[in-house]
Amino acid sequence: MLGHHRFALVDLETTGGQASQDHIMEAAVRVIGGDVDLEWQSLIDPLCSVPSFIQGLTGISNSMLRGKPRFSDVQETLWSYLDGAILVAHNARFDAGFLRANFARYGRDYRPRVLCTLKLARTLYPDWPKHGLEAICARIGFYSEVHHRAMADVDAMKAFLDYARADKGEAVFNFEVGLLLDLPVLPPSIRQADIDAIPCEPGIYRLLGEAGELLYLGGARSLQEQVLSHFENATGDSKAAKLARRVDAVQWQILAGELSAGLHLSAALRHEKPLLQRRAKALGKPCCVRFITEDSGELQLRLRSGLPANIAQTGELVGLFRERKHAKTRIRELAKEHQLCLRRLAVLVEGELCECGACALTAEGAGESAVASAADFAARVKAAFAGYLYTPWPFAEPVLIHEDNGAGFSECHLVYDWRHFGSFRWNAERGQLLELSGSAEPLDLAAARRICEQTQEFRYEHYRLLRAFQHNLKWQPLSQFTATIGDEYTA
Ligand SMILES: [Zn+2]
Structure with missing residues (x-):
């Protein structure tokens, strides 16, 4: 389970439900992970009388506790098992609260990473009607003579974890456990090698579901970093977690830079409808x-x-x-x-x-x-x-904006009056603009100028994007676009 982490499966029996006033009367721990598999349990004298309904529930009577070690006697040992391990418990807030309160009396600050098996069961098996430990045991066919005794409940938790890992598969199991622990995890069907294969170049990417359906469409300065950020931000029940659960494949297209990514993204979002993405903004009129x-x-x-x-x-x-x-x-x-x-x-x-x-x-x-x-x-x-205030178009004519990803890929964006008329590769030898997809006829500069005479709707998102890159990219009015610029592109 999750490689190098150590997990401490813990169950406590207590004299009541309030960590601030009630006492621990039994503790059981099983530490697993790596090569470790250790267990420890003890009855603990709560130094008070056990309410009769709790005696009935647990079968632990006052006489069984008399003369047993007190928490002060076992806290050193218990700490040695728990320190540095992830706390695993059913309804873990309860156990974590009691442990924190009791350790605090001995100057120990107990704030472990916590994995709650109740939450895990609800996440992995949302259709099970109940997720209490007894209901889970019945469901997975784990029978024990004893209930509500600490080690019996620890054994039940261990049985559930083993069952879920085998049933859901290692990838899904680790992914959901990782989400609950706020650890960076990859979606079950994405391997580290898949992520490594994504270039750290600017571009646009698509996250696809199992049936190839489009879940998310994004643009990025670094594709790999941006794709990974979807999964790193996934915790618990977040939108990012819902997305990560469904992602089956990543597709990408390398582009010349951030402006290019923005322009291509806005064009793509007009035609494609990603299922798990907030409606793209600025599609209406400004x-x-x-x-x-x-x-x-x-x-x-x-x-x-x-x-x-x-x-x-x-x-x-x-x-x-x-x-x-x-x-x-x-x-x-x-x-x-x-x-x-x-x-x-x-x-x-x-x-x-x-x-x-x-x-x-x-x-x-x-x-x-x-x-x-x-x-x-x-x-x-x-x-x-x-x-x-709207900034008027600062040129008397169309421009080509040169963008280069620094790795041999460059584009020229044909822009006039804040409208985007296409992105091209400049072929210096032929003096022509080639469309990226290669589908359209090559253009010479006169043809490019004619294209810009066509009416095109003003789009706020293009205006904003172009304004953002107005001073840090090379804007060349068509009449000044010369072979000296073109030469750069043949390199
Ligand atoms: Zn007024």
Whole structure:
């Protein structure tokens, strides 16, 4: 079980359910793992009378405990078995709590990694109606004359672990145990060699289920690291754990860099529907916030969907947001932060209230003098939105953005007016752009320019992605794209 770890299967019988006030009256331990297989048990004098229902449950009477070692007598021995081992117990919080409380009285800080066999049974066998130790024993055909005695329960746990490992197979068993212990584990059908085979290059990857169904589609700066992170983050009942349970295969495509990965990912997410992925964001239309000056001179905000078609010509200033809901939330936050009046900005719908200082004062009938002039107000609004203003396309023509993964793979992204018209390999010899898949006709630069004359919808995710790489990749206007650049690609 999980290679080099040592496991201490533990069961305690106690005089009650409260670790703070009740006492341990029997302890049993079986330590397994590596070459070790040791056991130890003892009755322990709780120095108090055992409630009669507990005597009935366990068969441990007051007279059996009289003269037995006290916890102070056995704690040294018990510690030697438990120290450094993973604590395994059925409903482990109970046993861990008693051990922690009792060891604390002797200055020992007991905080082991804990494997709860009750949780493990529920995870591995969710359809079993009961997961108590007796129910499990009946289910797996493990019979014992004794119940609710410490070593008998330890034996039952051991029998369950052996049964589950044989029944589910080593890979599934280790995976689920690893999840419960928060240890980094690989999905049952993925081997370390599969992970090692994934390159540490940028690209996109697909996690597939047993029937080849697409579970997750992602982009990464390092494919191997990113794929592994899905499994390293998997614990207990997390979404990552649900994903890891179903992953059967990993597919990937190496790309020239992070921008390329982002562009390919967003294209792929539009066509493919991964089953275990939150709905890809920004698939709808972005939302613009326009700054409209009324005849009165007052600045007001208007929300509209999509980018105005002629924005390049008019040079109009607009705030740009992923979607309408996001825009509304940010407007509220910015108004609060910069003390802007939402009523004055005319963005309140019926029933909504403005919480600005001026509105609070007018409500008390004394605020008008505190209201800023229209010009002052307008300046403050624009300053508040500065970080969200749409940046006009900074070139007069299309560009090719050169991206290189540093390992001999490079791409040219054809981009115009923040729209992505394709990613290509530059063939310097022929002076042509070749599509990555090789499916389309090669393009010379004139043909590339013609492609960019086609209308294409503005996509917020492309805009954001391109803006993020605006200053750390080589952007070449088509008219300046020369063989000197091209030469780099033939290397
Ligand atoms: Zn207000």
